[in-house]
Amino acid sequence: MQFKEYQTQILVVGAGLAGISAGIEAAEAGSEVTISTAAHFCSGSSFYPGTWGLGMIAPLDQGDKADLLQSIDRVGSGIADLILAEVLVDKIETRIAELEELGVKFKKPDNVKADNSLIPCFDNKHRKWFGYTFKSARPAFRQKIEELGIGVLEKTEIIKLIVKDNKFQAALALDQDNNLILIKAQAVVLASGGIGGLYQHSLNTSDLNGYGQVMALDAGCKLTNVEFIQFIPGYLKPNYKTIFNERTFAYAELSDQNGNDILDKYLPAEYDEEEILKKRAAHGPFSSRLETKYVDLALFKEYLKNDQEDFYNLSYKEEIKDSDSLMIKEYFDWLEKEKGITTADPISIVPFEHASNGGILIDQKAQTGVEGILAAGEITGGMHGADRIGGLATANSLVFGQIAGQTAAAYAAESSSAAEKITETELEAEIKTYLNKINFELEAPKKEIAELRQIIWENASILRSEKSLNEILTKIKNLNAMVKTKSSSDLNLTTQVADLRTKIKLKNYLSLAEALTKAMLLRKESRGSHFREDYPNETKEYKKNIVISRENSQLKTEWVALNKGGL
Known part of the structure; x- marks a missing residue:
């Protein structure tokens, strides 16, 4: 089996604010760091070209922290993880100041209270407001990663995480020339953003496709609150x-x-x-x-x-x-x-579709429950609850991106090389098993992907019902029947790799769509961004979180008590 090999201590997946923050922090702690991105450096929602920049907010002063935390709980309809939220509120302004030291410029109104349009979305009062602009951020970040010697793999799509005994070992990737790359690392930070690509209409860049959530689920991590998706x-x-x-x-x-x-x-x-x-x-x-x-x-x-x-x-x-x-x-x-x-x-x-409030379940150190796998930014879930105050998504990426980098560096320093714990034979077997699952009869399924994205947008955006959601599950079942693995067990990489990307996309979208749809069906109420036309009211019975895991290749959904401490 032919593939390139690449070695690093810390692999960061995603080159937006969360990924860049994680990479810089881990490198400053002395780790060898590589950032991979399916697009280019400075990408994703943090640099979305359909707007001028992003707003961030912070407490007005020390006394305002408790009020902002209460607002997060209120806007999150009572199901936000307040331990994660407290970390966020406590560190926002420090992180913004650190970006300013890097050379990132922010718009700051002279008198924020004089302009009611600067009250954050869903909030009930003014906070400190910072207008983050892409123009100054890109060169500042580029200069910093060059100073730290951080490697960047652009147009490189991570497609699988390899885990043994609940410990991360390596990642499999496709580069822009469709070459397979095995990236051996001691830890990985998942910061690849939300799930916008699954929807026909989304205000995301094309690299936000939910692959990180699917890979995490397959690697043994859990997802939470995935039914809560913002539409603007x-x-x-x-x-x-x-x-x-x-x-x-x-x-x-x-x-x-x-x-x-x-x-x-x-x-x-x-x-x-x-x-x-x-x-x-x-x-x-x-x-x-x-x-x-x-x-x-x-x-x-x-x-x-x-x-x-x-x-x-x-x-x-x-x-x-x-x-x-x-x-x-x-x-x-x-x-x-x-x-x-x-x-x-x-x-x-x-x-x-604009942003995900749900995603990978983490604790306050950005840990996922699988050793060596960290996550930060929009790819994670739980912090915001059912709705999110405007300006906190960007702040979340800054704060927990940094924390993920710190945790990854500490893990790498304390552990022996994880890549040594899995043999070359085992690695090849993992890769072959994964690729053969993609080697299904349906060739170049672009039409099927388009059909899935359309039904997801029409039936699982702002207007949901048992009927519309079950129609999605029927579509998923029919598509799964079309992607049965070929009887031949060996994927010919030389001749079929051109179709591999499209087949991976369909497989991942089917897995992601099933997870979202089952969570939306399970929550028989309307709460925050989740609206059920057949259950239009919020219900105390459902003031709890849905957690999704994979057991024996099957998705498992379960209700858990309000999670106030991550894992």
């Missing part, structure tokens, strides 16, 4: 996948193809449309907790029933030009300069 409005046109600024809802008019008011059809009579749109302007993501959910549901339902080619549903009132909101001014300046869109242009928006 995004542009269908013009400029597909541009992020819509929710603050502009206060000036928006929503209409169907015939010019009729959309909200007239879906908004209950007791609500005033203008007031609902003003309230919707206060937060980006959809939430079943709030009466503003009717705006997103109206947009979604209208899209599904209309001719999508001629679908424009939003225009702005003239008053938007007089807005003194920093967030709105910055947004439209960027939008016109980078995308050629002005306030006068009609647009088409729908709810796009």
